[in-house]
Amino acid sequence: MNSARQPALLDLRGIAKSFPGVHALSDVDFTLHKGEVHALLGENGAGKSTLIKVLTGIHRRDAGTMHLEGQPIDLHDPADAQRLGIGTVYQEVNLLPNLTVAENIYLGRQPTRLGFVDRRRMARDARALLAGYGLDIDVNAALGDFSVAVQQLVAIARAADLSARILILDEPTASLDAQEVATMFAMVRQLKAQGLGIVFVTHFLDQVYEIANRITVLRNGRLVGSHATADLPRLDLVRLMLGKELAEIESADHAHGPGRGGLCASFRDFGKRRYLAPFDLDIHEGEVIGIAGLLGSGRTETAKLIFGIERADRGEVLVDGASARLAAPRDAIALGFGFCPEDRKTEGIVGELSVRENIILALQARRGWIKPIPAAEQKRIAEEFVRRLDIRTTDIEKPIELLSGGNQQKALLARWLATNPRILILDEPTRGIDVGAHAEIIRLIRELCGRGMSLLVISSELDEITVYSDRVVVLADRRHVGELRAAEISPRSIMAAIAGTDAPVAQQERPA
């Protein structure tokens, strides 16, 4: 497939790029051939995104050469890249939710008649294009009306249609469930067969082995290796990425916390119409409850109801045996709850504020504005958590938006730990962060429940859930469909519960 004689589709040599104070890339080589899926891997901050931004014309390189099918190229802006046939799909910033699906696909190259956009033809073309990938949706509806998965597929369809040569997929699967990933991969294989070169960035190693022909690993802005997938066993890959052996993950055993303490909170017949079917849930001290299910199954909805972001319209909450009010996050916080949302950027961090301010925010909000936390105390709290959670920042006064994803996640965790909560809800705490931070967060989860804190952890990673949960609540179709206890917990049993084939525990009441 990859003929050595014919010039590579894309060839980068000695690329360097630095920002004030940081060498983001130095002397990186990268080669992409036609009809291959090339995984680009590395921890957060390794330089993947910078390399991609150089490739797509968002950043100018400081040094190095770029050749496209043997011709030297120089990119000034994303339009240049688009013209040369380099298309990109990003994890977060993808398309324009306020435009229709068809407009998104054809933005900048709409079919026109007499100078006016031929909307009918555009819709027809868009429908045909998506149908080619097995997607049948209303192309005249706003893109924002569709799920992230559909949006992502539309983004790929646009990029592939736009650029017949190179497609860059920057963590496109980060918020998709297994079935959606499968749909996407079918699409990727189709494109690969058409001869496109595809650059694939991801954190999911399974996916790499499923679809990539070749793997290039970056670390600290440098190239550490480029291998055919078949020649690179998983363990070696992890070693390349981390630069060390990670015994901890491999030896993860089923070490649970000290078991259940007293009953801390219980939800009875708690639910909201058209949002989540009523459920019962007891939370004990020092317990880790895993919440499993596919994306959209009601996992995040459960968290949002418990945390008062959405207001339940039936049922009651008992905290320490007394009925409690849960109309807003502030009520939940007053009861000693905490919640690390999945969408860090829009629901978690307050970007321009410093790491210190982000960490003390919830504590301060709970104390009320009139009693500020003294500056020295703020500094002490922030520094303590920076040390304890190993948050990598040069300065606690640095705006949090300048930190990497994993460190932002840890700072958010610190925000809640500072309030010393009784119940902490973590929604996908390990999503989109690198392997090292991942292991650290799992270690933290164990440590926390060891100290008597109750944890609700939402995760798509069944292995992970299995490792730390005392109990697993399984959801499907916005309903709590089952609950697994200590010995029953395994990836297999969870999947069975989700699928509803062989639920080991009596199913909960179905909603009316």
Added chain:
Amino acid sequence: MNRRHLPLLVTILVFVLVYALCAAQYPKMLSFRVVGNLLTDNAFLGIAAVGMTFVIISGGIDLSVGAVIAFTTVFLAVALDSWGLAPGLAFPLIVAIALLFGAGMGAVIHYLKTPPFIVTLAGMFLARGACFLLTTDSVPVTHPLYGTLTGFYFRLPGGGRLSLIALVMLGVVTLGILLLHYTRFGARVYALGGNAQAARMMGIRAGRTTILVYALSAGLSAIAGIVFSLYTSAGYSLAAVGVELDTIAAVVIGGTLLSGGQGFVLGTFAGVLIQGLIQTYITFDGTLSSWWTKIVVGLLLFAFILLHRILVYLSARRAAGIAAGGAAGVREQPA
């Protein structure tokens, strides 16, 4: 029906409702004369508001429209009467000047990364100041063409008139609809207002679009100025003070979001008519003192915004309910 069109429908519905209420109290308001007046009297406002719609959808704001209108009237009066320029030359010339002026503001906004609010505020001072440099007097335009143009109208039953400037406004609104919804440029404007970064990544040149949007707004303001100059046959440096706020209100009443990315030219048109209707109603009433006029206008604005919000909220909730009930697990929940 598409959910995107909801605010537009609400606006039109409210217009019809308000008109019906007015007509119930003053039957004479339901005449061709009043309809003709609505179109003629608000022609310049409507034209400027079309430009403002583009600016606001692109995520910006333009405070200079009133001043540009005033400058246009003064320029035309001076150019036609003192300099003896032919209208065929003066009209394109002033539109060209305005286009350049708007493009300049767009360039400052884009390249100096300054908020449009401030840049166009400076533009407002500049244009208004430039009027004073030409003349501080109110100058009548005596050119015979003006008489011909203002004398041109279609007679409607009941003494109503569909004037040339009303036709110009209807034309601009139509072209605005075409430009916004049926050209690539229009899609770029939406894209820029929806998410400038994403639009840039999709290959849209933000700078060029920004400059074009502000040039378009200033150019349309100049056309509004020409219309205003025909409307009054004069040039006056204090004309159209505060028109920028009227246009912004019309655009917002028309269902366009000030945060950008969503809106309709047709909605703006309805917004302009609603404001005109409120004024007509107050004149028909004729008992309000100056201060009560202001208070009532404020209250009506409030009532309208409130009604709009309630309707949109109710429909959105219904729509969300249907989506959640019908396609749980596939469609995302609005948070």
Added chain:
Amino acid sequence: MTRHLKAAAPQLAALFLVLLANWIVFPEFFHIRVQDGRLYGSLVDVFNRGAPVALLAIGMTLVIATRGIDLSVGAVMAIAGATAATLVNDGHGAMTAIAAALAVGLLCGLWNGILVALLDIQPIIATLILMVAGRGIAQLITEGQIVTFVDPALIFMGSGAIAGIPMPVILAFLALCVTLFLYRRTALGLLTEAIGINRRASAYAGVNARAVLLVAYAWCGLTASLAGIIAAADIKGADANNAGLWLELDAILAVVIGGTSLFGGRFRLVLSFVGALIIQAMNTGILLSGFKPEFNLIVKAFVILVLLLMQSGASGALLDRLALIRSRPRLAPEGKEVS
């Protein structure tokens, strides 16, 4: 401290330049003498005349920090002045009148706050309502006339002096200090910035966004009413038609010149205050220069443009800041991440 000074460099340089220009067109600009127990001179005028806009700018800064805007401050000034004047003329004491005027201002601010925070109406439109109706309310109180008053205590608010320093200057500084205390000595400033940057994330962290918004708008109404009292006391009469007319634009301009972003978030009260002084220094300079009044607006437009150029060109740091703010909802450049 040096960090603060560095951040303030463009504003201080601008103020210096405008004052320098004034000195060039009018060499006696810096002369100050004592007249009837109060300081007297052009520089004093800059502070004295700048006080109302400075007061408006204080409140406006807080509102802008929440990602809002308040167009009604000019109208609130008129209402407050009308209230105070009418009350003293009805035989109430000056203290009662002032308290009532401040209370009315607070109420106006709360009204705006309710529209924005509880009804979720876009700030520019929400406050447009009071901008239009408010002046009508003020005229309703005065019945369209200029209500002249002779109460010495109320007049003292505008033209009195303590230790030679004119009252408006003292009141503006006092308001600045109280606001700084209220926002920076408590956690209110932090919470305001937090909701301005990311309202949803702040709400999830337990910040009562509605309360913070209400306080910001209420405080803005309060400072506007104080400005209105000063403006009325200055001319010994409440001019509902003209008091504070178009001053909301000056106040917004002052905040932006002070370096607070219209996109909300980090705010800088002292520099907004400096921004108001820059604007007034410019106005005073125009008056002293002897230019024809026809040139006023042109000069103003060019000075604003130059200020914008200075802020964006002379200070690269600020440019970066603005660029960052504008791209906030999107990805942070990964190149700046810490590895």
Added chain:
Amino acid sequence: MTLIRSLRRLLAATALSAVALSAAHAEDLTIGFSQIGSESGWRAAETKVSKIEADKRGIDLKIADAQQKQENQIKAIRSFIAQGVDAIFLAPVVATGWDAVLAEAKEAEIPVVLLDRTIDTPDESLYLTAVTSDTVYEGKVAGEWLAEKTAGKCAIVELQGTVGSSPAINRKKGFDEAIAVHAEMKIIRTQSGDFTRAKGKEVMESFLKAENGGKNICAVYAHNDDMMIGAIQAIKEAGLKPGSDILTISIDAVPDIFKAMADGEANATVELTPNMAGPALDAIIAYKKDGTVPPKWIQTESRLYLPDTAAAEYDARKDLY
């Protein structure tokens, strides 16, 4: 379907309006008054007096406030035509730009009376009559008084009205004409005080500083009394005596300037009467009754008032304002 129904309703309404037009009688007249706004105390007084005068004569006066905008005045006139009023009063905010809309009124046979200010038009048949003072003349009266008072020798500072407004332009013009014949009368500084007290005070403050602490200034001329009241305060705060150290002359004759004159702080004012509606109403009633055509210009007096009568004049006016 609804369209047809509304069309039918429209036709019915227009038929109604035709009936209403023919049924107008002289005794129960409806008059529409397009007022500029309430930008000054004088303006509010004019509105108030107009209402009183209309009530006296049993006439229904509909007042439309234009908030200082010409476009609103044009809209109001069109609405009055649509309503079928018997006559229209117009206090034009600006001199130009009325031809088209007044032609419509003429076509609808509705007489128009201009109040307070006149308009700039080649076709005088567009209005029945104009009840105005002569703003150029007002400026002239002020200038002549000052020339006489100072024996033709005076360094004057001028507080202009809003830049571009017609009273500001005309009052400046009249004043300039009056002092042009005196070689030693000169305007040494002129700035706009926007017709307001606050701006009048601010501008005067800077004039005082710029002119050697006010020692170079012999007199101040303000285009309206409000600016002068602000200026008087500025003069006092600068440690000078208004009325003696610096002479004052302004226009309008509002109550507060009489008070200042009574206190010896102002020297003179030129009256602009707020009762423009009275003569206008009489003219319309006569015209409607037997077709008496009034003279084209009913000029109100521009009287000069001096401190001697100030106290009495103040008492006479304070209720109107």
